[in-house]
Amino acid sequence: MHVFRLRGNFETLDIYSAALFELGARGLEEKPGEVWAYFPERLELPFPGEWLELPDTDWLEAYKRDLKPVRAGPFVVLAPWHTWEGPEKRIVIEPGMAFGTGHHETTRMALETLAERVEPGMRVLDLGTGSGILAIGAALLGAEALGIDIDPAVIPQARENARRNQVKVQFQVGSLDEAYDPLAETAPQAPPAQPAPTPLVQGPFDLVVANLYAELHTYFAQKYRELFGICGTLILTGILAEREALVRSALEASGFGLLARRQEGEWVCLTYAAR
Numbered sequence: 001m002h003v004f005r006l007r008g009n010f011e012t013l014d015i016y017s018a019a020l021f022e023l024g025a026r027g028l029e030e031k032p033g034e035v036w037a038y039f040p041e042r043l044e045l046p047f048p049g050e051w052l053e054l055p056d057t058d059w060l061e062a063y064k065r066d067l068k069p070v071r072a073g074p075f076v077v078l079a080p081w082h083t084w085e086g087p088e089k090r091i092v093i094e095p096g097m098a099f100g101t102g103h104h105e106t107t108r109m110a111l112e113t114l115a116e117r118v119e120p121g122m123r124v125l126d127l128g129t130g131s132g133i134l135a136i137g138a139a140l141l142g143a144e145a146l147g148i149d150i151d152p153a154v155i156p157q158a159r160e161n162a163r164r165n166q167v168k169v170q171f172q173v174g175s176l177d178e179a180y181d182p183l184a185e186t187a188p189q190a191p192p193a194q195p196a197p198t199p200l201v202q203g204p205f206d207l208v209v210a211n212l213y214a215e216l217h218t219y220f221a222q223k224y225r226e227l228f229g230i231c232g233t234l235i236l237t238g239i240l241a242e243r244e245a246l247v248r249s250a251l252e253a254s255g256f257g258l259l260a261r262r263q264e265g266e267w268v269c270l271t272y273a274a275r
């Protein structure tokens with residue numbers, strides 16, 4: 001098995017993931033400080049990184065075997081082949097290309113916070129839905145959930161996951177803006193921008209959850225406010241602790257008051273009231 005190692009994590013390398021799959025990657029795995037892209041053969045890649053050879057084991061089977069159920073607040077996140085006897089609310093997610101198996105700190109903190117804040121009947125937006133896990137969690141708590149993502153490839157997976165969990169969730173391609181990427185200016189070589197304009201989503205919502213990254217939250221701060229009516233709750237994660245101050249000052253300047261903060265490892269989750 002041929003592995004191409006890129007320095008960074010799923011967040012910072014998000015812009016490359018579609019291009020890696022298009023070039024033949026069979027899967028991506030986050031390791032401490034780096035991301036491994038698995039390829040059936042070596043090829044020239046237009047990204048900074050290095051090749052590593054692994055013995056020919058069935059890595060997908062090994063990955064599935066090692067994947068354990070994850071608890072987050074009242075939820076347990078399971079793969080379809082897991083069995084679970086506990087009283088937790090089950091979320092079944094097929095691990096695939098889309099981010100959101102529940103194994104990342106940010107996803108877990110967002111699920112825990114949703115469980116504290118969502119009330120039945122609320123209109124909830126999950127911005128950057130990936131596998132759909134947060135929208136599905138909100139729907140299991142009784143919300144009317146909409147999941148949107150700028151990446152069209154994840155939408156069928158999110159829909160399939162909602163079907164598996166027997167909840168009604170709407171998923172669509174979209175964002176709060178055209179495909180603007182604040183990291184692209186510092187990234188070495190961004191893949192070509194999406195050809196079609198991104199459909200934009202409109203509120204009002206009672207609660208918005210977004211697991212993105214600090215620079216994008218800062219850029220979206222004013223747009224977040226426009227998603228709510230008079231009031232509402234905003235849950236933001238994907239924030240590295242060292243970038244938290246950036247997000248906090250942008251959100252405070254845009255009419256949000258901090259309600260709660262969680263941290264797991266280097267990752268932070270902030271809950272705001274729109275006022």
Ligand SMILES: C[S@@+](CC[C@H](N)C(=O)[O-])C[C@H]1O[C@@H](n2cnc3c(N)ncnc32)[C@H](O)[C@@H]1O
Nearest residue numbers: 099100107128129130134149150151174175211
């Ligand atoms: C870290 S994943 C979060 C997945 C899932 N919500 C979770 O919490 O595990 C971020 C997702 O946001 C999407 N995304 C990135 N930039 C976006 C943007 N500007 N607008 C909408 N979605 C975006 C990515 O395609 C990716 O699926």
